[in-house]
Amino acid sequence: MTRSISARSILAGTARGPIVATEEALSFWGGVDPATGRVIDVHHPLHGSCLTGGILLMPSSRGSCTGSGVLLDLALTGRAPAALVLCEAEDVLTLGALIAAEMFGKPLPVLRVSRKAFEALSQAKTARISDTAIETDGLTITVEPPATASLDLSETDRAMLDGREGVAVQQAMRIICAMAAQQGAEKLVDVVQGHIDGCIYASPANLTFAEKMAEMGAEVRVPTTMNAISVDRANWQAQGVPAAFGDPAARLADAYVRMGCRPTFTCSPYLLDSAPRAGESIAWAESNAVIFANSVLGARTAKHPDFLDLCIALTGRAPRSGVYLDEHRKARRVIDVDLPEDVDDAFWPLIGYLAGRVAPDRIPLLRGLALAQPTRDDLKALCAAFGTTSAAPMLHVEGVTPEADGAGAEDADYATITRADMAVAWSSLNDGPDEVELVAIGSPHASLGECRALADALGGRKRHPEVMVIVTAAHQVIAEARSEGTLGRLEMSGVQVLPDLCWCSISEPVFPTKTRALITNSGKYAHYGPGLSGRTVRFGSLADCITAALTGRVPARLPDWLS
Numbered sequence: 001m002t003r004s005i006s007a008r009s010i011l012a013g014t015a016r017g018p019i020v021a022t023e024e025a026l027s028f029w030g031g032v033d034p035a036t037g038r039v040i041d042v043h044h045p046l047h048g049s050c051l052t053g054g055i056l057l058m059p060s061s062r063g064s065c066t067g068s069g070v071l072l073d074l075a076l077t078g079r080a081p082a083a084l085v086l087c088e089a090e091d092v093l094t095l096g097a098l099i100a101a102e103m104f105g106k107p108l109p110v111l112r113v114s115r116k117a118f119e120a121l122s123q124a125k126t127a128r129i130s131d132t133a134i135e136t137d138g139l140t141i142t143v144e145p146p147a148t149a150s151l152d153l154s155e156t157d158r159a160m161l162d163g164r165e166g167v168a169v170q171q172a173m174r175i176i177c178a179m180a181a182q183q184g185a186e187k188l189v190d191v192v193q194g195h196i197d198g199c200i201y202a203s204p205a206n207l208t209f210a211e212k213m214a215e216m217g218a219e220v221r222v223p224t225t226m227n228a229i230s231v232d233r234a235n236w237q238a239q240g241v242p243a244a245f246g247d248p249a250a251r252l253a254d255a256y257v258r259m260g261c262r263p264t265f266t267c268s269p270y271l272l273d274s275a276p277r278a279g280e281s282i283a284w285a286e287s288n289a290v291i292f293a294n295s296v297l298g299a300r301t302a303k304h305p306d307f308l309d310l311c312i313a314l315t316g317r318a319p320r321s322g323v324y325l326d327e328h329r330k331a332r333r334v335i336d337v338d339l340p341e342d343v344d345d346a347f348w349p350l351i352g353y354l355a356g357r358v359a360p361d362r363i364p365l366l367r368g369l370a371l372a373q374p375t376r377d378d379l380k381a382l383c384a385a386f387g388t389t390s391a392a393p394m395l396h397v398e399g400v401t402p403e404a405d406g407a408g409a410e411d412a413d414y415a416t417i418t419r420a421d422m423a424v425a426w427s428s429l430n431d432g433p434d435e436v437e438l439v440a441i442g443s444p445h446a447s448l449g450e451c452r453a454l455a456d457a458l459g460g461r462k463r464h465p466e467v468m469v470i471v472t473a474a475h476q477v478i479a480e481a482r483s484e485g486t487l488g489r490l491e492m493s494g495v496q497v498l499p500d501l502c503w504c505s506i507s508e509p510v511f512p513t514k515t516r517a518l519i520t521n522s523g524k525y526a527h528y529g530p531g532l533s534g535r536t537v538r539f540g541s542l543a544d545c546i547t548a549a550l551t552g553r554v555p556a557r558l559p560d561w562l563s
Contacts, residue, residue, distance in 0.1 A: 004116045007085075007134055008144040010182050011097050013109030015082035016128040019121060019136075020054035022046050025360055025391055027063025028070040028093060030504065030528035034203040037079040040531035043428070055127045056081040057118065060088040060361060062391040064504075065197045065285040066206075068305035071096030073203030075106045083109040083129050087118040088361055090391075091179065095305035098178055099209065103171070117141055151180055152187045160315055168218035172311035179308060180319035189281050189320040191301075194224040194313035195269045197285030198306035199256045200505050201230035201249035209307055210255040213314075220260040220313040225274060227286050228267045228445065228472070228502035229253045232510065240509045259310070265500040266474035268380070268445040270297060273476070278402060283318050285309035287387035288380075288444045288524065294394035296379050298402040300324050303393040323363075323393050330409035331365035331396050333358070337417045339368050340561040345381070346541035347561065348374060349523030351417065352382035354425050356389025358415050363392045365407050370399030377449055384444050385523030423562050429526045429539035434553045436538065438518035439463075439545045442472035443503035443525035451481045451497075455489040457546045463494040464552040468512045469545075471497045504528055519548045 022045055026032070031041035037052035052074075061067055071093050074080035080100075084093055093110070100106040109129055113121065117134075121127065124136035134141040153161065161177065163170040180188065198206055230249040231241055257263050264272060269284065270292050276282045278298030284290050285304045293299045302322045304312065312318045323329050335358055337351060355364055374382070374397070386395055396404040441454060451473065463469050471490070473481070478499055481487040490497060501510065503525045517536040520526055521544070529537035540554060548554040557563075 004114055005120060005141060006144070007111050007113040007117055007141045009109070009131065009146045010094055010112055011101060011108065011110040012131055012146060013083070013107040014130050015055065015109050016126070017053045017055050017082040018126050019057055019124050020046065020049060020051060020081070021057040021122040023059065025058060025060045025062035027061060028067035029064035029202055030532055031063065032070055034070050034073045034079070037074060042530045043527060051081045052079045054081050055083050055085060055129070057085045057121055060086055060090040060391050061092045062360060063388055064287055065092060065303060065309070066200055066202045066306050067092040068096035068099070068307055069198060069202045069206045072100050072209065073205035075100035075108050076104060076205050076208070080108055083111065085111045085113055085121065087113050087115055091183070091303065092305040094182060095179060095308050098175065099307050102175060102178070103209070103212065111143060113141070147181060147184065151177055151185070157188060157317060166217050168213055168216035169314050171216065172218070172314040175308065175311045176315060176317060176319065180321070183319050183321040185319035185321040187320040188317040189324050191222060191281050191283040191312060191316060191318050193222055193274065193276060193282050194220065194309060195227065195284040195286060195289060196224060196256055196261055196309050196313065197227045198309060199226050199229050199253055201252050204248065206306070207248050207252045207255070210252055213310060214255045214258050218259045218310070218314055222313055222316045223274065224261045224313040225264040225269045225272065226253070226256055226261045227265070228505055229265050229500050230505045230507070232498055232500045233265065245507065261313070264474065266445045267502045268447065268474060271445070271447055271474060271477060281324060283309060283312040288384035290393050291383040291387045291395065292380060294323055295383055295396065295401050296376065301393070329394065329403060330363065331407045332362040332409050332412050333364045333415055334408050334412050335359065335364045335366050335415050335417055337366055337368040338419050339372060340419060343372055343561045344541045344543065344559065345378065346521060346539070346544070346559060347372070348378040349381040349385040349521070350422055350425060352385030353389055353523040353527065354417050354421055355395065356386045358417060359392060360390050361392070363394055363396070365396040365398060365404060365412070367398045369397055374400060377447055380444065380447065381523065388524045388527045419562060423558055426539070426558055426562065430556045432517050432536035432538045432556065434555050436517045436519045436548045436553065437467055438512055438515040439467060439469040439549045440503050440518050440520040440522070440525060441470070441545065443520065443522035445502060446471050446473040446477065448477050448480050448486070451477065451486050451490065453542060454495070455486050455493070457542060458490070458493040458495070458549070460489065461493060461550060463549045467549055467552050469495045469549045471495060472502050472506070473497060473499065475499050504532060519545055519554060521545050
């Protein structure tokens with residue numbers, strides 16, 4: 001073995017099986033069906049492939065923090081890949097595999113290999129993995145043991161690790177230290193608040209983990225908000241949600257509330273009165289929230305996987321690595337964007353989606369956008385779409401975001417996003433019929449400004465009788481909209497505004513069952529929606545959504561600023 005063909009064990013274990021190889025990162029949440037192990041992301045090259053029992057070879061994961069919960073569920077039900085072989089740093093799936101082994105005795109090996117080893121393994125059909133080697137026909141790669149880190153722990157950290165503050169805190173600190181070791185962290189950092197993503201009922205494993213921690217007496221020690229959940233907590237029974245789904249989804253939310261989390265139930269915690277300030281170290285999960293917090297607010301948080309979010313909230317400590325450190329907040333790819341004239345709101349999620357594809361594994365600096373003067377809602381849409389296609393925890397926009405000045409690293413490379421790129425991406429997200437039966441707004445949760453814009457655009461007109469218009473938003477935003485009359489205006493037009501749920505967690509019958517095709521102004525939901533809902537999903541501007549709401553159809557054409 002040469003030095004360029006190398007492998008290191010991240011989580012030990014043995015496995016054998018067929019190699020399932022891809023050059024494109026995959027989000028397990030929204031991309032893999034936990035009930036079957038099949039890839040459901042219609043935009044991914046592995047769409048339709050079954051991962052169960054395979055040696056999954058891919059650069060890294062991307063997208064949702066909830067992927068850790070999906071992998072844990074696959075491991076607990078025997079549907080997981082036999083092993084994960086990656087060539088880049090990765091936390092989300094690694095954490096899911098760590099929880100499976102640490103708390104449930106289900107080892108799932110995770111390895112990191114060099115690029116040359118990755119390319120060689122991609123040509124093989126099967127592999128055998130042991131603690132010391134990866135073996136394929138004609139190739140043996142020696143596996144180095146897991147990295148060990150000598151963490152500089154405080155006396156309080158040691159007390160937690162030794163069990164002096166209870167078994168739940170001890171378990172949490174053991175998981176944090178294990179993740180810190182594989183990240184190469186030398187210390188832990190204090191955090192001032194948390195945001196829990198694992199409260200989404202993505203799989204039964206989320207409930208199993210949360211209730212086990214609650215039964216051990218877990219209680220958060222920093223202010224901690226909660227992500228959108230999978231049911232309207234107060235109304236799911238009246239809405240006809242089957243008890244087989246609604247009950248465990250509600251129990252999952254209740255478990256986190258029992259552990260002291262604030263029942264905010266929103267995927268846009270940056271809209272709350274508790275939003276962090278610039279420079280504060282926090283521990284958020286939920287990809288769009290993490291990217292917005294780092295990029296727009298200037299706070300500091302890694303993209304923490306589900307389950308690690310709770311562990312950090314229980315201890316107030318996180319691995320001091322990644323974007324907690326100044327040197328890792330630099331842009332390693334500078335992307336020049338060809339800015340069209342007179343762009344509308346759909347431009348921003350489209351650019352975020354493309355930027356993630358251009359920088360799937362590194363923080364980018366986007367140049368050429370300042371003249372368009374993006375609003376905070378524009379940046380919200382951009383960050384959410386970027387998190388769908390990239391694993392990076394933040395981005396910079398020259399002349400717009402607070403850390404963009406001097407953000408380019410010395411070793412940064414360069415790329416472009418052209419109008420031709422935009423047209424191709426627009427068309428790929430608009431492959432569907434003109435007729436739609438549903439308009440989906442609020443992924444991430446709608447802001448008060450977005451609710452006002454929708455009400456103003458409808459102007460009191462009634463929606464088409466065959467088209468449902470549904471907005472998902474946080475309780476705080478809904479209360480503000482009600483107080484100022486915006487909610488009343490929306491309801492007069494036949495718009496339904498739902499709390500607690502987000503489009504990425506909504507299910508039938510709250511998701512209208514008669515829907516064949518829908519339109520959304522969310523780049524995030526335009527990507528995940530087909531796999532999650534089983535329907536055709538089209539992407540458009542707010543004006544496109546209004547046209548569909550009023551007439552039941554909108555032509556699938558390029559926007560004026562791309563025509």
